[in-house]
Amino acid sequence: MEKNITKVKILGQEYKISCPPEESDQVKDAAKFFNKRLKEIRQNTKLDESKAAIIAGLNISNDYLKNLSSSKQVVQSNSGIKSLSKQIEKQLESLSKLDS
Numbered sequence: 001m002e003k004n005i006t007k008v009k010i011l012g013q014e015y016k017i018s019c020p021p022e023e024s025d026q027v028k029d030a031a032k033f034f035n036k037r038l039k040e041i042r043q044n045t046k047l048d049e050s051k052a053a054i055i056a057g058l059n060i061s062n063d064y065l066k067n068l069s070s071s072k073q074v075v076q077s078n079s080g081i082k083s084l085s086k087q088i089e090k091q092l093e094s095l096s097k098l099d100s
Helices: 021-045 049-099
Strands: 004-010 011-020
Touching: 004 049, 011 021, 021 049
Parallel strands: none
Antiparallel strands: 004 011
């Protein structure tokens, strides 16, 4: 697997990240997102960089886990809907046989 170096800036500091070439844009987007969250936290709380990074990481992780939980609920709902649809189809088939 080919790796390349992607350069990103977070709070004015340049970092070199090793990643597959096809993930370079995602890494840049992630760094921009993280940098934005860090700046927001630092402006609103006046925390130093390391504490702001921990808070930003925790906030992002919490958002991710909430979205993951929501996604699982959607999958479970879709599964339930498919099951109900099959039951309805069977009932409709039974009713149409009775009418014949």
